[in-house]
């Protein structure tokens with residue numbers, strides 16, 4: 361074997377091992393197909409590429425070449441030259457599929473942008489800083505506020521199914537609570553669940569102004585806004601005082617330790633000596649949890665410098681905010697629910 365041939369053979373065998381974790385062409389092609397809604401546009405037909413290009417507003421030659429690549433990867437079929445059809449994997453990209461995969465992969469929506477942020481991973485690993493701003497020119501929260509479609513797709517991704525919401529809510533005993541503040545509460549999906557389940561409860565939704573505005577509409581649509589006040593503000597500023605419980609769901613993992621402590625301190629100040637702070641994070645409850653958590657941890661770092669934390673790491677944050685973790689609960693679906701109270705002086 362010549363040296364060149366040996367190099368070639370080595371390249372090929374290395375490629376076989378590494379391709380599943382290195383190839384960027386196929387994952388991008390799948391995302392482009394999802395973004396263009398090709399599965400919806402093909403439906404149950406066999407569609408010539410010229411027609412598909414017309415339906416999707418794309419370049420027929422480029423679309424043809426991308427779809428041919430995908431057919432070789434097992435996504436879509438080409439029953440005759442230049443004519444494409446949906447197969448079982450491609451059907452998963454239908455807009456109406458219950459997996460929600462199309463929206464998750466849509467490069468114009470939050471799911472796809474979250475993946476594209478990973479193109480800045482080298483910057484993140486070199487500096488320890490998030491990559492979102494490097495990739496998109498704005499921090500994630502400014503980006504969401506500046507792009508209505510992106511904000512709407514973020515809200516949609518945050519809107520868990522009712523089983524997950526009920527599970528998150530069930531990790532704390534709400535009986536006896538009269539007023540809850542949902543801090544960084546998004547459009548109020550958890551707050552709506554709490555108000556619905558506990559008719560005597562009042563709520564305050566705290567989030568950035570645009571999001572709090574969307575929350576007001578979300579709660580009004582459910583007839584719950586008369587039991588709720590809305591604070592469009594930063595949680596790094598003083599928070600509305602006087603609630604019995606300040607809940608932070610999927611907020612602390614968005615932030616580095618210093619910022620997380622500042623948010624907890626704001627909650628502690630507003631809660632006063634008798635208030636409680638409830639931190640809810642998704643920890644995963646299955647065998648796949650460590651791998652899922654490792655990926656989520658890296659995503660959080662890339663997106664906003666956040667982190668997935670262990671119970672001990674949460675205790676350390678609470679301690680730094682002069683709080684004490686007085687209750688921990690793991691729910692059946694894998695939410696970690698921590699109750700914090702002011703640390704004894």
Ligand SMILES: C[S@@+](CC[C@H](N)C(=O)[O-])C[C@H]1O[C@@H](n2cnc3c(N)ncnc32)[C@H](O)[C@@H]1O
Nearest residue numbers: 501518544545546567568571593594595609610
């Ligand atoms: C991952 S989402 C979680 C939303 C909600 N708690 C849930 O579980 O669905 C984080 C939320 O923090 C909000 N947020 C980010 N920075 C904020 C700030 N400085 N002040 C208030 N809210 C902020 C975002 O607008 C977003 O709604």
